[in-house]
Amino acid sequence: MSIQENYLKNKKNIFFSENKDIQNHREKLINIFENDRFDKKNNESLKNINLKNFIDFKYKYLIPEETSVINNNQENSYSIVSVNGQCSNFKDDKIEITRILDKDYNDFSKNNSIENNDYFINLNSLFLNSGFKIIIKKNNNIKIKISNIITDDYLTIFQKNNYICEDGSSLNLIEEYENKNNSTSNILNVIKLEKNSQLNHFLIQDNSPNHNLIITSHSSCKKDSTYNQKVYNFSEGYVRNFHYSELIEPNSEADLQGIFFLKDDNTSNNKTFVKHLAEDCKSNQVYKGILNDRSKATYFSNTHVDQVAQKTEGYQLSKGILLSDNASYFSKPELKIYADDVKCSHGSTIGPIDENAIFYLRSRGMSKIAATKILISSFINEELSSIDNEQMSELIQKKLVRYLSKVK
Amino acid sequence: MNSETLNTLNSYSKNKYKYGFVTEIDNEKPKKGLNEETIKFISLKKNEPDWMLDWRLKAYSKWKKMKEPKWANLSFPEIDYQDIYYYSAPKGFEKKPKDLSEVDPKLIETYNKLGIPLEEQKVLAGVAVDVVFDSVSVATTYKGELEKLGIIFCSIGEAIQKHPDLIKKYLGSIIPPGDHSFSALNSAVFTDGSFVYIPEGVKCPMELSTYFRINAENTGQFERTLIIADKGSYVSYLEGCTAPKRDDNQLHAANVELIALEDAEIKYSTVQNWYPGDEDGKGGIYNFVTKRGLCAGRNSKISWTQVETGSAITWKYPSCILKGDNSIGEFYSVAITNNFQQADTGTKMTHIGKNTKSKIISKGISLGKSQNTYRGEVSFLRKAHKARNYTQCDSLLVGNQCGAHTVPYIDSKNNTAVIEHEASTSKINEDQLYYCRQRGLSHEEAVSLIVNGFCKQVLQELPMEFAVEAQKLVSISLEGSVG
Numbered sequence: 046m047s048i049q050e051n052y053l054k055n056k057k058n059i060f061f062s063e064n065k066d067i068q069n070h071r072e073k074l075i076n077i078f079e080n081d082r083f084d085k086k087n088n089e090s091l092k093n094i095n096l097k098n099f100i101d102f103k104y105k106y107l108i109p110e111e112t113s114v115i116n117n118n119q120e121n122s123y124s125i126v127s128v129n130g131q132c133s134n135f136k137d138d139k140i141e142i143t144r145i146l147d148k149d150y151n152d153f154s155k156n157n158s159i160e161n162n163d164y165f166i167n168l169n170s171l172f173l174n175s176g177f178k179i180i181i182k183k184n185n186n187i188k189i190k191i192s193n194i195i196t197d198d199y200l201t202i203f204q205k206n207n208y209i210c211e212d213g214s215s216l217n218l219i220e221e222y223e224n225k226n227n228s229t230s231n232i233l234n235v236i237k238l239e240k241n242s243q244l245n246h247f248l249i250q251d252n253s254p255n256h257n258l259i260i261t262s263h264s265s266c267k268k269d270s271t272y273n274q275k276v277y278n279f280s281e282g283y284v285r286n287f288h289y290s291e292l293i294e295p296n297s298e299a300d301l302q303g304i305f306f307l308k309d310d311n312t313s314n315n316k317t318f319v320k321h322l323a324e325d326c327k328s329n330q331v332y333k334g335i336l337n338d339r340s341k342a343t344y345f346s347n348t349h350v351d352q353v354a355q356k357t358e359g360y361q362l363s364k365g366i367l368l369s370d371n372a373s374y375f376s377k378p379e380l381k382i383y384a385d386d387v388k389c390s391h392g393s394t395i396g397p398i399d400e401n402a403i404f405y406l407r408s409r410g411m412s413k414i415a416a417t418k419i420l421i422s423s424f425i426n427e428e429l430s431s432i433d434n435e436q437m438s439e440l441i442q443k444k445l446v447r448y449l450s451k452v453k
Numbered sequence: 454m455n456s457e458t459l460n461t462l463n464s465y466s467k468n469k470y471k472y473g474f475v476t477e478i479d480n481e482k483p484k485k486g487l488n489e490e491t492i493k494f495i496s497l498k499k500n501e502p503d504w505m506l507d508w509r510l511k512a513y514s515k516w517k518k519m520k521e522p523k524w525a526n527l528s529f530p531e532i533d534y535q536d537i538y539y540y541s542a543p544k545g546f547e548k549k550p551k552d553l554s555e556v557d558p559k560l561i562e563t564y565n566k567l568g569i570p571l572e573e574q575k576v577l578a579g580v581a582v583d584v585v586f587d588s589v590s591v592a593t594t595y596k597g598e599l600e601k602l603g604i605i606f607c608s609i610g611e612a613i614q615k616h617p618d619l620i621k622k623y624l625g626s627i628i629p630p631g632d633h634s635f636s637a638l639n640s641a642v643f644t645d646g647s648f649v650y651i652p653e654g655v656k657c658p659m660e661l662s663t664y665f666r667i668n669a670e671n672t673g674q675f676e677r678t679l680i681i682a683d684k685g686s687y688v689s690y691l692e693g694c695t696a697p698k699r700d701d702n703q704l705h706a707a708n709v710e711l712i713a714l715e716d717a718e719i720k721y722s723t724v725q726n727w728y729p730g731d732e733d734g735k736g737g738i739y740n741f742v743t744k745r746g747l748c749a750g751r752n753s754k755i756s757w758t759q760v761e762t763g764s765a766i767t768w769k770y771p772s773c774i775l776k777g778d779n780s781i782g783e784f785y786s787v788a789i790t791n792n793f794q795q796a797d798t799g800t801k802m803t804h805i806g807k808n809t810k811s812k813i814i815s816k817g818i819s820l821g822k823s824q825n826t827y828r829g830e831v832s833f834l835r836k837a838h839k840a841r842n843y844t845q846c847d848s849l850l851v852g853n854q855c856g857a858h859t860v861p862y863i864d865s866k867n868n869t870a871v872i873e874h875e876a877s878t879s880k881i882n883e884d885q886l887y888y889c890r891q892r893g894l895s896h897e898e899a900v901s902l903i904v905n906g907f908c909k910q911v912l913q914e915l916p917m918e919f920a921v922e923a924q925k926l927v928s929i930s931l932e933g934s935v936g
Contacts, residue, residue: 352853367868370835380859382878385850389878393863396871 048078048100052171055104060173061147070151074167091164092375093312093341094283099168102229104201106174115142122188129196130175130204130230139185145176149207153235153263165259165285169203169231178207181214181242188217193224200228207235210242210270218246219437222260222280225253236264238272238297246274247437248286251444254309256282263289266297266326275428276303278313279444287316292326292354300329304425306448307340307372316345317361321354321384330361333425336372337452343375346391352383361391366398366424368417368452418449486535489513492641495539499610499644502617512630512640519634525797526826526858529739529766537704539642539675598658605650606661609677612648619650623681627710627745627774635741635768639708643677646707651686651717660916662691676707682717684750689720689916705764706741715750715777720758722915723771724923727763734793734822737765744771748780748809756783757800758914760923762930765794770828772801775809775840782811785911787923789930790823790855799829799846799860804837804870815846816908819855820931830862833870840870848878849907851900851931901928 052059052075061067109128115135117123123140125132135142150173181187195202210216222230238244244264252258258280264272278284290299301317319328330346348359365374378391398420406416422445429445432438492513496506521532599606605616613620630640651657682688692709705727711719721744730737740763746755757771773782784800802811811831819825827846848857859876881903889899905912905927912923 355853365865367865370868372868373864373866375862375864377860377862378874378876379861380848380876380878381856382848382850382858383856385853385855385880387850387878387880391859391874391876393861393874394872395863395865397868 048168048171049075051102051104055106055172058104058106058174059171060145060176061150064147067147067150071171074171077167092343093314096164099165099229102201103199104172105197105199106201107197109196121186122190124190124192126192126194127177128194129200130193130202130232132177139182140187140189141180141182143178145178145205145207149178149235150205153205153207153233163261163287165231165287166233166261169205169233169261172201172203172231173205174201174203176205176207178209180209181211181216183211184213186215188219190219190221192221193230195224195226195228195230198226198228200226202228202230202232204230204232205235206232207237208244209237210239210244212239213241214239215243216245217434218244219434220246220248222248222250222252222258224256224258227253227255229257229259231259232261234260234262234264236262236272238264238266238270240267240294241269242267243271244273246272247432247434248274248276249437249440249444250276250278250280250284250286252280252282252284254281254311256280257284258282259285261285261287261289263291264299265291265293266299268294269296270294271298271300273300274302275432276305277441277444278303278305279448280313281309281311283312285314287314287318289318289320290328291320291322292328293322295323296325297323298327302329302331302428304332304428305334305342306445307334307342308337308448308451309340310338311340313340313342315343316347318345318347319349319359321348321350321357321359323351323354325356326354327357328359331428332362333364333428334374335366335368335421335424335448336374337368339369339371341373341375343377345377345379347379348381348389348391350380350382350384350387350389355384355386357384357387357389359387359389361393363391363393364424365395366421367395368398414453417452421449421452485538487513487537487539487638487642491539495642495644499613501610501613504617504621505613508625508630509641512637513642515631516634516637516641519631519637521634525768525828526824526860527766527768527795527797529795532704532739534638539644602655602658603652604655604657605648607648609643609646609648609679612679616648616650619681620648620679623710623712624677624679625710627712627747628708628743632743635706636708636743639675639677639706639743643675643708645675646677646679647690648678649680649688649690651682651688653683654685655683656686657688660689660691675705676709678707678709680709680711680719680721682711682713682719682753684714685716687718690722691916691919692721692723704739704741707743709742709744709771711744711746711755713746713748713750713753713755713780716752717750718754718756719746720756721746721771722919723757723759723761724915724919724926725759725761725763725767725769726926728765729763729792729794730765732792734765737794738763739766740764740768741766742769744769745774746772746782747774748777748782748806750777750780751806752779753777754781754783756781756785756914758785758911759787759798760912760915760926761786761788761796761798762926764796767794767796767798769798770801772803773811774803774805775811775837776805777809778806779808780806781809783914784811784813784815784829785914786815787818787908787911787927788816788825788827789818789927790820790825791930792821792823794821794823796824797826797828799827801830802832802842804831804833804840804842807836807838807840809837809840811842813842813844813846814910815844816911817846817848817857818851818904818907818931819848819857820851822854824856824858826858826860827876828860828862830864831872831874832862832864833867833872835866837867838869840867842870842872842874844872844874844876846876847907848876849904850878850880897932901931904928904931 056062317330346361350357361378363376378393403416492509628636727738788796790796815827817825831842
């Protein structure tokens, strides 16, 4: 079925299909797909992907019967269960949660340049069927945990979320993606950080082999704000992590980090992109991957420094360990620099586990497997030890142990 | 091309080819534009055998279906292939300056700064060579010596006539005509270039350079070079020269193929200093070069060294295919861009064999309003056990209107291979500058000293006499843009 037929058939289930303005925009997107203007061969967003699975998908969506639960049993701490990408409305003096509105759709889809080249973002805009918006009000310090639950098999979720951190606020956000029902989630998070705000964003991904997760985020940071993102990908199914960050006002910071653990025939595509558009900003992009069996991964990192963005510090690091001779890793750490007073660097390594280190451990009486496991744990120790939430730290340790038990 | 040049060329071509040819196409003048007639004309003019013409025509039919590669970080107006002369035979003496007094004084000034002897200056400036400097005799002395060792060093045209077996076997084997549009274009219309064959076990005693070749005078805009190093041999080849070269041709699309068999080593050094255009970015050469080497045998080695300071646009990726086990590929590059120059240059290391090693050192310096990109690909294929790569690419920015970009592609499919890549971008260190100035150097001298130090790792890879000139060249390229 073509994209257009698919869209027309399911139009009534899709958000904002009554809105004329949005309809026009979507027609344009359909045109891009149908006219074959889409450069499939050289498109980064499609590397290592069997595109057919994503073009010929069967659209299926269920409006959740039960509304999600929002708890704030502890002060300043909320836990949200989002069902099929939806969340019920909630409001108190600190946060406000609403369904996503057509205004938000326009806000992002029309003013965004990444969209034209990204197949999955276009699909997301086209088939949008869920999403919510969370506003953290001024000068509040909040913790939120979101569990994403999908109720049925073979669902296609197209979700757009908006996060707005108002002036001086601080948010600790933990998102969990643990699904076992062969669905496909295509999620776009649009994050706005106002002056002097801070967001620590943790994403824990652990899906079953036939569950696809495509997650994209787009954050923009105003003056003195900080965005920290940490992605932990333990999924056995396909995961795509594309994270874009724009530093639009001086003295803002973006830190995008991720680790991924792959095995069997799994694939993971990762991308981070930081755009420095103002002075005195800092950015850091660090991704580490461990690949076993026949798994494949890509990592594109990109630092763009605009001409006005003097005194920029932008660092990138990409490290990959290949445990099997059938695994493959592709990385492309890119720097685009148009200002002269900058400190930018990138480093990238791919290789096996250090043989000398293994030798050292084995000479002290350890078995080869035990030595390998220790070295893998130490490889990502930096990322794990920086988690200050005890509960989460335990959870991730558990997942790591599960992954290591399969390493031979 | 400006209209004056066109007129000169026009009148020249009319006069030159009015008489003489017998077959149908003979009456045709070398018209502007690219079509089968042009190719037949070139082939006939070079007196080529039929198989060569067929080869060219095949390449042309491929070119017709191709588009220029667009992925590079370059912007330039569309090239009108039908507005170019594809056969520019050696220019008549009437166009050449008679002595140095007729040559652009700016050019002479640069020559003096580089310390080029007067006789050589004349050659470089295009003063009618035969009158002033007996390069022919120099060339022939060397030629005799080379012949004794069994080394073949001649123009590619001559090789097609005299060594068709080698040409048939190797030409286009590393860069197939259908590789991309510039290689197809070059394969269809190449007119000149060098051919080198080093026989088994021979170490070439001198650095081979186009300068010594008899017909090196007009290197042509579509150069094709083929170097074959047979088992256990060694050759070092120098391309280009350090002095700026005036050239009327706007488009250059050269192809260079290197083949190193078992235990052989090829060292290829380039200093490219074509006309970069003026301060406002007008004019200048578009340089689209494809260079590729194949380490075919075990323990073979190919080493590329390049210093790129000229050309309005540089599109150049000397690459190595490391097929033989234990083979080594090296790439050392300095690219300096000033004013409105754009350079997108780098390398490609493809590791196929076991224990293959590669090393990439790239230094980019951008000044003025220029854009300088390093683009490199390192890939380890499945069977490249224990392969090793080390890449370092550093960029230096001088001024706040230029850009420095790094785009590495790293692909590993083998779990015993190790790859390391590091890159940094910064401006000239204030402390270093302060230190130099404190010791009495002017700002310009200090910058030049620091930049030379920055490039040293690469410059020291150049053959001795080249290295000295290259260092001066780096200083000259920086002139007028600092302080």
